[in-house]
Amino acid sequence: MTAGDTHRLELLAAEAEKAATHLAQAVTQASITLASVTAQLGSLAAAVPGGAQSSSQSLGSQAPAAPAAGPHRVLLIVDVQLGLRTAHDPAYIRGLANAAVTYPGRVVTICGDGLSIAPQDMLPPGTPVLWKDRNDGGNEVYAWLVGAGLVQPGLVVEVCGMNTNACVRDTATGLGTRLRDEAGLAGCVRIVLSLCRDDNGTVGFVQELLP
Numbered sequence: 001m002t003a004g005d006t007h008r009l010e011l012l013a014a015e016a017e018k019a020a021t022h023l024a025q026a027v028t029q030a031s032i033t034l035a036s037v038t039a040q041l042g043s044l045a046a047a048v049p050g051g052a053q054s055s056s057q058s059l060g061s062q063a064p065a066a067p068a069a070g071p072h073r074v075l076l077i078v079d080v081q082l083g084l085r086t087a088h089d090p091a092y093i094r095g096l097a098n099a100a101v102t103y104p105g106r107v108v109t110i111c112g113d114g115l116s117i118a119p120q121d122m123l124p125p126g127t128p129v130l131w132k133d134r135n136d137g138g139n140e141v142y143a144w145l146v147g148a149g150l151v152q153p154g155l156v157v158e159v160c161g162m163n164t165n166a167c168v169r170d171t172a173t174g175l176g177t178r179l180r181d182e183a184g185l186a187g188c189v190r191i192v193l194s195l196c197r198d199d200n201g202t203v204g205f206v207q208e209l210l211p
Helices: 003-047 055-061 090-102 138-147 164-183
Strands: 073-078 106-111 129-131 156-162 189-197
Touching: 073 090, 073 164, 090 156, 090 189, 106 138, 129 138, 138 164, 156 164, 164 189
Parallel strands: 073 106, 073 156, 106 129, 156 189
Antiparallel strands: none
16 A cells, blocks of 8 residues: 555545534434424423324314304294185195295294194194284294294294285284394394285285385
């Protein structure tokens, strides 16, 4: 081995030693950084309930968010009584019964003649039956809505039945007035003309007249 070869080996050895020193310093710095991050994560986990679990476990253990509440819908059927001629129209009764069974909300009926209410099998099981002694059953329906916890923003009451220009109109108007004056809810009562009938013939009801 020549003197030149020896010198080159010494230079290589010095470079290797320097590289080893730099590597050791980098490993030391990385260890310090990792320890710091671990400590911070530990502090964060202690501050959050269940934080000792992994992120995936924490998310998986949480209950799913409840869906946003939609409007409270009520179908109000007025005076479907055997004492009225229209109550003997099979096609109308079938249509009304189908609407009640498939309605996406609560169904309630109110009648003024307890002795001649139409057959109850047209209504969903457990349908409340309210009674009134005059055309306007708004007070009775309002009291039921309050008891059921439905008098709140988003309430929609859809009114149908017989007769359109008497009990249906008066009950819808009376209920709308109570909701507006006592609960501050306006425009939430609607008449569904397609599910209304009038023994007196022509229906001239105007929806915009409701409170």
